[in-house]
Amino acid sequence: MHLHPSTSTAHASLWIFGYGSLIWNPGFSYAERRKAHARGYARRMYQGNTYHRGDDNLPGRVATLVESQTEDANGVAFRVEGTRAIEEALKHLNEREVGNGYVFKLVRVAFDLSESSPSRASSTDGSSLSSYSDSEEEERREGPDYHSSFLALTCIAHSSNEFFLGPAHPKEMAAQIGAASGKAGPNHEYVLKLAENIRALFPHTKDSHLYGLEKRVREIVKRERRDTV
Numbered sequence: 001m002h003l004h005p006s007t008s009t010a011h012a013s014l015w016i017f018g019y020g021s022l023i024w025n026p027g028f029s030y031a032e033r034r035k036a037h038a039r040g041y042a043r044r045m046y047q048g049n050t051y052h053r054g055d056d057n058l059p060g061r062v063a064t065l066v067e068s069q070t071e072d073a074n075g076v077a078f079r080v081e082g083t084r085a086i087e088e089a090l091k092h093l094n095e096r097e098v099g100n101g102y103v104f105k106l107v108r109v110a111f112d113l114s115e116s117s118p119s120r121a122s123s124t125d126g127s128s129l130s131s132y133s134d135s136e137e138e139e140r141r142e143g144p145d146y147h148s149s150f151l152a153l154t155c156i157a158h159s160s161n162e163f164f165l166g167p168a169h170p171k172e173m174a175a176q177i178g179a180a181s182g183k184a185g186p187n188h189e190y191v192l193k194l195a196e197n198i199r200a201l202f203p204h205t206k207d208s209h210l211y212g213l214e215k216r217v218r219e220i221v222k223r224e225r226r227d228t229v
């Protein structure tokens with residue numbers, strides 16, 4: 001499957017977009033990893049999960065993408081090179097994701113500006129000619145580089161799947177996350193790890209849904225640790 005014009009047609013090359021646990025644990029080999037944004041989607045903790053981060057009694061909440069007129073979902077794009085590596089990646093994602101309510105979908109992805117070639121003019125001594133301070137310049141260079149858009153494969157859990165939980169009051173979602181645990185560990189660990197990874201990748205981007213949940217879940221974990229001492 002040849003999805004990015006820049007790679008040779010001599011062998012297959014596939015870009016896979018991750019916006020949840022794939023960010024820290026893709027589970028497949030890849031040749032390149034780039035910060036990226038899925039256009040017209042927002043990441044939401046709306047997918048129920050009764051295996052990795054929950055069970056039948058207390059389903060956990062994991063990330064999915066919902067269509068959005070105003071947001072792009074940030075994450076990472078993995079370039080998988082060669083037919084064998086692509087087959088292994090698809091097999092892994094089929095077992096890990098499709099078995100838990102997700103479907104494969106091609107989405108339009110753009111690399112992040114912070115990894116584009118610097119467009120900043122500089123004087124002969126290398127100092128910046130930009131009228132912005134370095135930190136302002138760094139903040140301006142975060143977000144989708146729409147000149148770089150291409151198709152990538154991702155896994156999305158639509159609202160019609162059997163595990164879907166959908167939106168709820170943040171207090172209720174945080175309580176569900178704080179109580180659930182599965183084969184991959186506690187659901188709160190998933191949410192805190194995701195928030196830490198996104199903040200490290202995109203330090204200037206606000207994500208009120210994820211960081212709001214992170215704050216509430218940290219308070220629950222702290223309260224429970226205090227109560228068990």
Ligand SMILES: N[C@@H](CCC(=O)N[C@@H](CS)C(=O)NCC(=O)O)C(=O)O
Pocket residue numbers: 017018019020021022023025049052053062063064096097100102154155156184190
């Ligand atoms: N499709 C998301 C991954 C969604 C997700 O996190 N799925 C669960 C399974 S339903 C998972 O992989 N969990 C592994 C874990 O919890 O560590 C992505 O692109 O990153």
